[in-house]
Amino acid sequence: MRRTNPKDETMTDAASSPVANPAGRRRGLTVIAVAVALAAAGWGGWHWFHARHRQSTDNAYVAGNVVQITPQVGGTVVAILADDNDVVKAGQPLVKLDTADAKVALDQAEAQLAQTVREVRALYAGNATLKAQVALREADLARAQADLARAQDDVNRRAPLVASGAVGKEEFQHASAQLAAVKGTLAAAQSAALAAKEQLATAQVMTEGTTVEQHPNVQRAAARVREAALALKRDELPAPMDGHVAKRAVQLGQRVQAGAPLMTVIALDKVWVDANFKEGQLADLRIGQPAELTADVYGSKVNYHGKVAGLGAGTGSAFSLLPAQNATGNWIKIVQRVPVRIALDPAELAEHPLRVGLSMEVTVDTAERGGKTLADAPRAQAVAATGVYETLDREVDERIRRIVRASLALR
Structure with missing residues (x-):
C-alpha cells in the first residue's frame, strides 16, 4: 500500500487555489469591474434622463375649503339637522333657530x-x-x-x-x-x-x-319687510355647498350670536395638496408641470396624479403670526420652504378619498420648463360660489309684491 506524503498534498492545494492563480484572479476582478461600471452607467443614465428632472418632498399635506357655518342672526337652537361626518348637499338645512321673534x-x-x-x-x-x-x-x-x-x-x-x-x-x-x-x-x-x-x-x-309701487314710502316699508323676512329665513342655516360636516360645536337649546362658528363643511371632492419645497428646489418648478403623489394613509400602492397649480407668493415663515427677524441677534441661516399647490385628479379622489391634513409625498417632473412661475392674468371665474341664498331674496321679493298687489286691489 502506497503512502501519501502530507507535504505533497499541501503543495498541490496551494497550486490550485485562485489566490495563487493570477489568471483566475484577474478574471474575477474584471467581472467585478465590469459589473460596477455597468451599474454606474445605468445609474448615470437613469439620473441623466429621469432623476435629475424630478423634485420631491415629503413635507406636503392635503388642504381644502373648510367652510364655517355661522348664523347671520342670533337665536336659540331648536334643531340640529347634521352631525360630524354626515354628507350634506348645498341648500340642505343644518341648524334651526327659534323663529317666534x-x-x-x-x-x-x-x-x-x-x-x-x-x-x-x-x-x-x-x-x-x-x-x-x-x-x-x-x-x-x-x-x-x-x-x-x-x-x-x-x-x-x-x-x-x-x-x-x-x-x-x-x-x-x-x-x-x-x-x-x-x-x-x-x-x-x-x-x-x-x-x-x-x-x-x-x-x-x-x-x-x-x-304707488315705486313710491319712496312704499319702498322703505318694503325694505323693512325684506329685512324681517330675511331674518326669519336666516333662522334656518343651509349648507352653502356639497360636502361633509366636521367640528360640530353647537348644542340643542344653546343661545348663539351672529357670527359664532357652529360647525364646518368640507368639500372632500375638491381638495388639493400644499407641498412645501425647499427654496433650492424652486428653480425648475413651473405651473402646469405633472406631479405624482402618494398618501401615507394608502401607502405606495395608490398613486395620485396632479399638476402644479401655483407657487406661493412667500415663504411660510414670512406669513407666520410672529415672523422671524433675521436682522436682530445672532443669525443662523435656515433653509426656507415655499408652499406649492398641487391640483389633484377628481376621478382618483373619488376612487381613493383623502381627508384634510393628511400627509403626502410629492414628486414633480420638471423636464418641461416652458410654463410660468407666477400667474400673469387675473382669475376668470370665482374660486367658489353658492346660490343657496339667492332663493331667499326671490321669495322675499315675491312676498312683497303679493302684499302690494293686495293693497292696490282695494281700489
Whole structure:
C-alpha cells in the first residue's frame, strides 16, 4: 500500500487555489469591474434622463375649503339637522333657530307695508281733489273778474251823469262802493286760486314721476319687510355647498350670536395638496408641470396624479403670526420652504378619498420648463360660489309684491 506524503498534498492545494492563480484572479476582478461600471452607467443614465428632472418632498399635506357655518342672526337652537361626518348637499338645512321673534317682526312689517300703500294711494287720490279745487278757484276768479268789469262799467256810465243831475250822487256812491267790493272779491279769488295751485304743486311733488309701487314710502316699508323676512329665513342655516360636516360645536337649546362658528363643511371632492419645497428646489418648478403623489394613509400602492397649480407668493415663515427677524441677534441661516399647490385628479379622489391634513409625498417632473412661475392674468371665474341664498331674496321679493298687489286691489 502506497503512502501519501502530507507535504505533497499541501503543495498541490496551494497550486490550485485562485489566490495563487493570477489568471483566475484577474478574471474575477474584471467581472467585478465590469459589473460596477455597468451599474454606474445605468445609474448615470437613469439620473441623466429621469432623476435629475424630478423634485420631491415629503413635507406636503392635503388642504381644502373648510367652510364655517355661522348664523347671520342670533337665536336659540331648536334643531340640529347634521352631525360630524354626515354628507350634506348645498341648500340642505343644518341648524334651526327659534323663529317666534322673527315672525312677530315680519307680521308688523307686513302690516306697515299695507298701511303705507294705502297712504300713498291717498296721496294720488288727493291730487285729483286738489285739481278740482284749482278749477273751482279759477271759476270763482273768472266770476269775480266778470263782476269787476260790470261794476266798472256801471261806475263809468254814471260818472258823467252826476254833474248834469241825471244820476243822483247817492246812486253813484252806491255804484262806486259796489265796485270796491267787487275788487276785494277779485283779490280774494286770486289769492284762493293761487293757494289752490300751490297746494296742488306741493302734493304733486310727493307723487310726480313715480307710481304707488315705486313710491319712496312704499319702498322703505318694503325694505323693512325684506329685512324681517330675511331674518326669519336666516333662522334656518343651509349648507352653502356639497360636502361633509366636521367640528360640530353647537348644542340643542344653546343661545348663539351672529357670527359664532357652529360647525364646518368640507368639500372632500375638491381638495388639493400644499407641498412645501425647499427654496433650492424652486428653480425648475413651473405651473402646469405633472406631479405624482402618494398618501401615507394608502401607502405606495395608490398613486395620485396632479399638476402644479401655483407657487406661493412667500415663504411660510414670512406669513407666520410672529415672523422671524433675521436682522436682530445672532443669525443662523435656515433653509426656507415655499408652499406649492398641487391640483389633484377628481376621478382618483373619488376612487381613493383623502381627508384634510393628511400627509403626502410629492414628486414633480420638471423636464418641461416652458410654463410660468407666477400667474400673469387675473382669475376668470370665482374660486367658489353658492346660490343657496339667492332663493331667499326671490321669495322675499315675491312676498312683497303679493302684499302690494293686495293693497292696490282695494281700489
